[in-house]
Amino acid sequence: MLTDEYFMRIALQQAQLAFEADEIPIGAVVVAQNTVIAKGFNQVERLQDVTAHAEILAITAASNYLGSKYLKDCTLYVTLEPCPMCGGAIYWGQLGRLVYGAADIKRGCESMNLNVLHPKTNIIRGVLGEESRKLIRLFFEQKRL
Amino acid sequence: MLTDEYFMRIALQQAQLAFEADEIPIGAVVVAQNTVIAKGFNQVERLQDVTAHAEILAITAASNYLGSKYLKDCTLYVTLEPCPMCGGAIYWGQLGRLVYGAADIKRGCESMNLNVLHPKTNIIRGVLGEESRKLIRLFFEQKRL
Numbered sequence: 001m002l003t004d005e006y007f008m009r010i011a012l013q014q015a016q017l018a019f020e021a022d023e024i025p026i027g028a029v030v031v032a033q034n035t036v037i038a039k040g041f042n043q044v045e046r047l048q049d050v051t052a053h054a055e056i057l058a059i060t061a062a063s064n065y066l067g068s069k070y071l072k073d074c075t076l077y078v079t080l081e082p083c084p085m086c087g088g089a090i091y092w093g094q095l096g097r098l099v100y101g102a103a104d105i106k107r108g109c110e111s112m113n114l115n116v117l118h119p120k121t122n123i124i125r126g127v128l129g130e131e132s133r134k135l136i137r138l139f140f141e142q143k144r145l
Numbered sequence: 146m147l148t149d150e151y152f153m154r155i156a157l158q159q160a161q162l163a164f165e166a167d168e169i170p171i172g173a174v175v176v177a178q179n180t181v182i183a184k185g186f187n188q189v190e191r192l193q194d195v196t197a198h199a200e201i202l203a204i205t206a207a208s209n210y211l212g213s214k215y216l217k218d219c220t221l222y223v224t225l226e227p228c229p230m231c232g233g234a235i236y237w238g239q240l241g242r243l244v245y246g247a248a249d250i251k252r253g254c255e256s257m258n259l260n261v262l263h264p265k266t267n268i269i270r271g272v273l274g275e276e277s278r279k280l281i282r283l284f285f286e287q288k289r290l
Contacts, residue, residue: 048214049205050237051196060194069193084254084261085237088230092195109229114259116229 002034004077004099008128011077011101014041014054015135021046025135028054028078030062030071037074038062054078055086059093071095079132081108081125087116099124101132147179149222149244153273156222156246159186159199160280166191170280173199173223175207175216182219183207199223200231204238216240224277226253226270232261244269246277 007029014027018041030038040057044050055078063069075097082090082100087109090098098121109116110123117123152174159172163186175183185202189195200223208214220242227235227245232254235243243266254261255268262268 044214044237047208048212049208050214051201051205051234056196060196063192063194067193069189069195083233083237084229084259085231085233088228088233089196092189092228092230112260114229114261115257116259 004124004127007031007036007075007077008079008099008101010036010039011054011079012128012131012135014039015079015132018042018054019135019139025139026054026078026080028058028076030058031075031077032062032066032071032073037065051085053083053086055082056089059089059095063093069093075099077127079128080104080136081110083107084109084112084114084116087114090121091116091118094118095121097122097124099127100129101127102129102136149269149272152176152181152220152222153224153244153246155181155184156199156224157273157276157280159184160224160277163187163199164280164284170284171199171223171225171277173203173221175203176220176222177207177211177216177218182210196230198228198231200227201234204234204240208238214238220244222272224273225249225281226255228252229254229257229259229261232259235266236261236263239263240266242267242269244272245274246272247274247281 015025019025026042038061043052079101081104160170164170171187183206188197224246226249
């Protein structure tokens with residue numbers, strides 16, 4: 001039951017909230033001991049703050065919840081490959097696992113071949129990637145109308 | 146009067162506040178039209194939040210002040226070379242100028258040869274770098290006692 005897909009679907013629900021708020025639809029959750037301890041969705045437009053990516057908000061919320069800046073026993077699920085900013089935050093937080101959905105060819109830290117992530121962070125790629133990609137594509141198609 | 150050294154000295158005062166709060170002493174200010182519109186110092190320990198770097202706090206504060214996520218006409222002064230996380234935030238914010246003090250050989254995004262910063266951001270390096278380095282060295286020497 002509590003598979004990576006299960007938690008990624010909760011991250012996708014967060015992305016859907018971003019979509020409904022007219023934000024680029026990206027969502028994230030942090031999981032510890034099979035429990036969601038933090039959620040976040042992209043709020044760059046609402047807050048007019050480029051640092052308000054889903055991952056940054058979820059990491060800050062998870063640290064608040066645990067009272068710890070390190071998230072070694074946590075998994076971050078995010079619907080899109082993290083950018084260098086978020087990759088850097090994942091590095092500093094020493095997340096045990098990172099699970100992402102769609103690759104971000106242009107601004108994803110792995111796709112850009114940037115060695116930003118911590119070597120101890122286990123990375124799983126492509127979980128529900130197609131659903132994530134579809135939602136983002138739909139968002140930009142609507143923008144073009 | 147309103148030179149890069151002048152504003153970097155204000156960033157160093159922010160670093161001093163971090164030092165007094167027992168944080169790694171790094172400070173930042175954002176300047177628009179020769180006016181300081183935002184300040185920040187490292188608060189990772191106090192907030193137990195790895196995203197609370199001086200630059201991130203200063204960028205968020207500057208965007209709040211201006212009501213704009215883009216900071217094209219702004220200069221970010223920071224006492225230490227930004228890490229990839231902060232470099233990524235500087236990229237997204239499209240800062241017009243970045244002025245930093247000491248290089249960070251281990252975790253600075255330029256020192257790591259990571260192509261994170263925006264090509265349109267003008268970068269000035271080494272402003273009051275020795276003073277910044279001394280303060281950081283003093284911090285870690287005290288920690289070792």
